[in-house]
Amino acid sequence: xSETMQFLLSGITVGAVYALVALGxxxxxxxxxxVNFAQGEFVMLGGMITVFAHQAGLPLPLxxxxxxxxxxxxxxxxxxxxxxxxxxxxVVSVIIITIGASIFIQGVAQIVFDKQLHRFPAISGDDxxxxxxxxxxxxxxxxIAGALVIFTGLFLFFTKTLLGRAVLATSxxxxxxxxxxxxxxxxxxxxxxxxxxxxxxxGVLITPITLVxxxxxxxxxxxxxxxxxxxxxxxxxxxxxxxxLLGLMESLTAGFISSQYKDAVAxxxxxxxxxxxxxxxxxxxxxxxx
Amino acid sequence: xxxxxxxxxxxxxxxxxxxxPLFFPSGYYYRIGSLIFVNGLAVTxxxxxxxxxxxxxxxxxxxxxxxxxxCALMPPKFGVHPALAMVLGAALSGxxxxxxxxxxxxLKGYYLAVASLGFGILVSMVLSNETALTGGxxxxxxPELGLRAVLxxxxxxxxxxQFWYALSGLFLLVGAWLALNLxxxxxxRALRALHGSEVAASTVGxxxxxxxxxxxxxxAIYASLAGSLLALQNRMVTPDVAGYMHSIEMVTMxxxxxxxxxxxxxxxxxxxxxLPQVLTVFQQYEQVxxxxxxxxxxxxxxxxLLPSLASLMRGRGE
Numbered sequence: 301x302s303e304t305m306q307f308l309l310s311g312i313t314v315g316a317v318y319a320l321v322a323l324g325x326x327x328x329x330x331x332x333x334x335v336n337f338a339q340g341e342f343v344m345l346g347g348m349i350t351v352f353a354h355q356a357g358l359p360l361p362l363x364x365x366x367x368x369x370x371x372x373x374x375x376x377x378x379x380x381x382x383x384x385x386x387x388x389x390x391v392v393s394v395i396i397i398t399i400g401a402s403i404f405i406q407g408v409a410q411i412v413f414d415k416q417l418h419r420f421p422a423i424s425g426d427d428x429x430x431x432x433x434x435x436x437x438x439x440x441x442x443x444i445a446g447a448l449v450i451f452t453g454l455f456l457f458f459t460k461t462l463l464g465r466a467v468l469a470t471s472x473x474x475x476x477x478x479x480x481x482x483x484x485x486x487x488x489x490x491x492x493x494x495x496x497x498x499x500x501x502x503g504v505l506i507t508p509i510t511l512v513x514x515x516x517x518x519x520x521x522x523x524x525x526x527x528x529x530x531x532x533x534x535x536x537x538x539x540x541x542x543x544x545l546l547g548l549m550e551s552l553t554a555g556f557i558s559s560q561y562k563d564a565v566a567x568x569x570x571x572x573x574x575x576x577x578x579x580x581x582x583x584x585x586x587x588x589x590x
Numbered sequence: 591x592x593x594x595x596x597x598x599x600x601x602x603x604x605x606x607x608x609x610x611p612l613f614f615p616s617g618y619y620y621r622i623g624s625l626i627f628v629n630g631l632a633v634t635x636x637x638x639x640x641x642x643x644x645x646x647x648x649x650x651x652x653x654x655x656x657x658x659x660x661c662a663l664m665p666p667k668f669g670v671h672p673a674l675a676m677v678l679g680a681a682l683s684g685x686x687x688x689x690x691x692x693x694x695x696x697l698k699g700y701y702l703a704v705a706s707l708g709f710g711i712l713v714s715m716v717l718s719n720e721t722a723l724t725g726g727x728x729x730x731x732x733p734e735l736g737l738r739a740v741l742x743x744x745x746x747x748x749x750x751x752q753f754w755y756a757l758s759g760l761f762l763l764v765g766a767w768l769a770l771n772l773x774x775x776x777x778x779r780a781l782r783a784l785h786g787s788e789v790a791a792s793t794v795g796x797x798x799x800x801x802x803x804x805x806x807x808x809x810a811i812y813a814s815l816a817g818s819l820l821a822l823q824n825r826m827v828t829p830d831v832a833g834y835m836h837s838i839e840m841v842t843m844x845x846x847x848x849x850x851x852x853x854x855x856x857x858x859x860x861x862x863x864x865l866p867q868v869l870t871v872f873q874q875y876e877q878v879x880x881x882x883x884x885x886x887x888x889x890x891x892x893x894x895l896l897p898s899l900a901s902l903m904r905g906r907g908e
Contacts (some may be wrong), residue, residue, distance in 0.1 A: 335700040386889045391699035392646045393888045396845055399648075399838060400888065404881025411874055518834065522711075525704055560719045567708030574705055575693050 302433035307555040308548065309431065313440040313509070315547020316447035317343075320502035321524025322531065322539035323450070324495040330471035330534050331491035334383055334394055338402035340521025341409075342496045345371045346503025347512030348409055351418040360420060368500040374405075375496025376489050384488070402517060409514040422508035443505045450498055451540055458536070467491060471534070519563065523550075526566040529573050532580030541581060596770040599853045603766060607759045611752075620751035626863045627758035628819045630856040631765045633843045635812025638769055640841070641849035642778060643805040644785035645695065646703050648837050649710025653683040653810040654817030655717055655832025659724060661821045662732045672735045676818040683814030684807050691806035695799065707837070714832035729828030732821045754823045761819060765812060766852050772808075773852075781805055813840070842884050848894025857896050 321339060328336045346367050353363035382397050389397075423442050428435035458464040469477040470487045478484050503512065510516075527546045531538025546569060554562035573580060610623060632654060639645050660679025664670040670678065694705045718727045738753040748756065772778040780801045784791035792798050821827040830836065839862060847858020862883075866876055891898040 335704075382885055382889060389888065389892060390644075392640065392644070393845075393892055395646060395648075395700065395703050396841065397885050397888045400842075400881045400884025402881070403838070403877055404885065407875070407877030407879075407881055411878065522704075522707070529701075529704075561715065564712055564715055567712055570704055570708050571693075574697055574701055578697070578701070 303555070305432050305434035307551045309434055309436045309440065311548035311551030312544060313436075313443050313547070314551060315527075315544035316444045317502050317506045317520075317543070318523050318527040318546050319540045319543025320447050320450060320498055321520055322527035322543045323454070323536055324499045324502075325524055325528040326534055326536055326539045327491050327495040327498070329528075331467065331488055332379075332383060334398065335525070335533075336495070337395065337398040337521060337525075338378065338405060338517075339495070339499060339524055340517030340519070341402050341405040342371050342375060342499025342517075343503035343506075343520045344409065344512060344514060344517040345374065345405070346500030347507035347516070348413050348418070348503075348514065349500075350504050350507065351420055351512065352413055354420050360423075363420075364504045367504060368497050371500035371503075372493040372497035375492040375499075378496075379488055379492035383492075384485075402521070406514050406517060413514060415514060417511045417513045419508055419511045426508075437509060439505070439508045443509070446501060446505045447540075450501065451536070454494075454536065463490070523566045526570045526573075529580055530569055532582040535580070535582045538580055538582035596773070599770060599851075600763065600767060602853060603763060603856070607763070611755070617749055617751050620749070620755040622863065622867060624751070624754040624758040624823060625820075626856075626860045627755070627762040628816050628823070629840075629843060629859040629863050631758070631762045631819070632813045632816035632840050633847075633855045633859045634762070634765045634769050634852055635809035635816075636840055636844040637849055637852055637855045638772065638781070638812070639805050639809040640844055641851070641855070642773065642785065643781040643802055645802055645805065646699075646841070647706040647806070647809070648703050648834075648841065649706035649708070649713075650809065650813045650840050651832050651834070651836035652710035652713035653687065653813035654820070654836065654840075655713050655829070656683045656686065657814030657817030658732075658821035658827045658831045659717060660814075661818045662730050662827050663723070665733045672733050672822060673737070676815065676822070679818050680811045680814045683810045687807045687810030688803065691803045691810075692799075695802045695806060707834070710832065710837045711834060714829050714834070717829040717832055724829070727829060729826055732825050732827055734825065735822045754819075758819055758823070761815065762856070765815075766856065769852050777801065777804060839880075842880065845894055846883060846887050848897040850893060851897055854894050854896030858894065861895075 321343060324339050324342065325336065328334055328339070349367035349370055350360070350363045353366050354360055358366065378401055382401060383394075386394060386397055422437065422439040424438035426437065426439075428437055429441075458468055466477070466482045467487050467490065469480070469482060470484060474484060477487075523546060524543070527542035528539050529542070530545060531540070531542025546566060549569065550562050550565045553565045607627075611620070614620065614623075632650070636647070636650065639647055657676070657679040660682060661672055661675045664675035664678060665672050690709055694702065694709070697705055717724050720726075724730060737757070738748060738750065741748060741753070773782075780791065780796045781804075783794070783796055784798050784801055788798050791801075817831055820831065843859040843862045844855045845858070846861060847856065848854025862880075865879065866873075869876055869879065887894065893901075
């Protein structure tokens with residue numbers, strides 16, 4: 301029983317990270333119809349920049365803030381330089397561009413930083429807290445709290461503010477949004493900054509638990525994508541539910557079936573969702589215009 | 591008599607293959623040449639899938655892995671000759687592609703990319719986790735093909751690199767010839783039609799699902815044969831052959847040279863195979879270069895290097 305509880309707790313922690321990454325996918329997908337395969341690199345950058353800024357002598361909160369701001373700037377640059385210039389390109393080309401960006405950012409990271417695994421101290425120390433017969437790291441609570449704050453904040457932003465509604469309008473219909481005077485370019489910039497910043501925050505929060513190296517991005521991106529698809533592409537609520545579900549399935553698989561194949565869960569989920577319910581749990585049914 | 595573009599492509603290939611060795615300063619260059627041909631063979635399969643039919647796959651290294659491990663596993667386990675193992679591996683890849691392709695190819699764009707990616711990663715995960723069978727991440731030895739000894743017996747003395755240069759070259763030529771023939775055949779036209787518009791293609795009576803599945807199976811067989819050739823040539827194999835990066839490299843080679851043309855794609859395979867050799871001094875920049883090439887080519891030369899150059903030349907000529 302306490303064993304199961306332990307798996308559930310670690311599943312929720314990992315799931316919260318997947319949910320944040322899935323949210324990042326969702327924001328960019330809604331704004332630009334692009335699935336950004338470089339999403340995981342934002343998480344990696346968040347962790348790596350914090351590590352190296354902290355080593356260079358910055359206090360941890362400042363280092364983390366710098367990582368988030370820098371990553372958001374990289375996201376904006378990626379949008380301006382690659383996504384906007386390639387607007388109207390076939391999907392195959394866009395996929396290759398975002399994968400190229402992911403490989404490029406990894407390559408730069410291994411030159412600018414290094415190839416080692418890194419971590420920095422957890423926010424509230426490493427003494428596990430006892431909870432319902434299992435233990436949980438204080439950092440896990442930070443991860444879960446971070447995800448909750450981000451999801452609530454974005455929910456309010458999208459439903460209560462004019463700017464948030466402008467973003468929603470753009471995702472519904474670009475041209476109509478432009479016609480009513482919404483600055484599409486600004487919405488795109490904002491979306492990439494938000495998405496990259498959220499990714500970086502996820503990286504900052506999870507690094508004390510899972511460590512970070514230049515290579516972690518790809519796996520994170522794929523799992524975030526699996527979560528987004530499970531929840532329904534383009535739906536923030538779906539991202540949250542999908543992320544948590546995937547995290548739980550993964551940690552239960554690792555606990556009860558095979559820890560070697562825990563990474564396979566994400567792909568089995570992707571394939572199962574694609575075949576059984578392509579629109580995901582909360583997604584809209586997609587239609588093709590002829 | 592004027593040359594058709596098919597004949598011209600094959601002639602260029604034969605000429606390059608036959609003449610290049612005259613300029614090789616050492617035997618090592620045969621090795622690089624045969625690597626280019628092996629990659630070219632895999633990429634020719636991608637041309638059929640992506641260039642003709644417009645479907646993306648980020649998991650074709652999985653089939654290369656099946657082909658490679660067939661040559662490593664079947665001879666010691668079942669006493670099969672390595673050459674037969676290669677054929678059986680290709681048959682297995684084709685069958686797997688048939689089974690997997692059926693549901694996967696219903697998907698489009700991003701979903702197809704991710705589903706195929708997932709398939710490829712599952713294959714490489716099995717290869718590195720089933721240590722008892724595959725030797726795990728360290729890989730395993732591959733038996734000698736034995737064909738060179740036969741040729742030597744007939745008085746055709748070839749060094750090992752020369753032999754593999756010739757054999758891989760032969761495979762690439764046959765592969766390219768078949769792919770070029772496919773282009774103008776009814777099946778090839780069907781693929782190009784559905785690339786343009788699936789709805790339009792189905793209204794003129796093309797079985798879109800079956801045509802896509804054909805392209806997927808054919809390209810899987812190409813990748814499998816390339817994986818087998820690589821394994822037999824290296825005499826060893828590791829799960830990297832089925833890895834994510836290998837799949838990405840295949841697609842990049844195809845789009846770099848021009849996924850719509852066989853010659854272009856082989857050209858792309860050549861460049862990306864040579865790049866690490868030229869950049870050995872800057873080895874840590876390899877990934878940066880690869881990523882940069884992928885982005886720049888897709889943004890500025892969407893049709894790939896060779897077709898873009900060709901249309902530039904034609905534009906000048908008029």
